[in-house]
Amino acid sequence: MSAGKLRIESGADLLACRQFTAKGPLRWHVTCCKTPIGNTLSSAFFPTIALARCAVGMPEDAVGPVIGQFFRRDATERVGKVGLGRGWPPILAKFGKIVIAARMNGEHRKNPYMGNAGRPVARVQRDY
Ligand SMILES: [Zn+2]
Numbered sequence: 001m002s003a004g005k006l007r008i009e010s011g012a013d014l015l016a017c018r019q020f021t022a023k024g025p026l027r028w029h030v031t032c033c034k035t036p037i038g039n040t041l042s043s044a045f046f047p048t049i050a051l052a053r054c055a056v057g058m059p060e061d062a063v064g065p066v067i068g069q070f071f072r073r074d075a076t077e078r079v080g081k082v083g084l085g086r087g088w089p090p091i092l093a094k095f096g097k098i099v100i101a102a103r104m105n106g107e108h109r110k111n112p113y114m115g116n117a118g119r120p121v122a123r124v125q126r127d128y
Helices: 086-104
Strands: 015-019 028-029 036-040 122-128
Touching: none
Parallel strands: 015 122
Antiparallel strands: 015 028, 028 036
């Protein structure tokens, strides 16, 4: 989803992120209990977030339906298929639509994970 659609109502000071490869996504969590929030790309040009919805229990009416899943076979438990479920092309097409819409309507400027300079709002812990 567009990261600009999310609003952090409290605890923004608890945001942290990690990156496991130099070009990999930023994996956001909160420092108090290490609850995962989701992944963003490291470039603010792509103002999207892939939410770890099962981890934070967000209701569907708050964030919309699941679009797709990545790396299901790497899960530690069996994960049922939801969303577009036809591989990467429909997910990437949806991603492109979200990015274009957010950049055209200005929503990319409301990304709570990237500051005005287009850099992450929290220090990135680099694990590589
Ligand atoms: Zn917590």
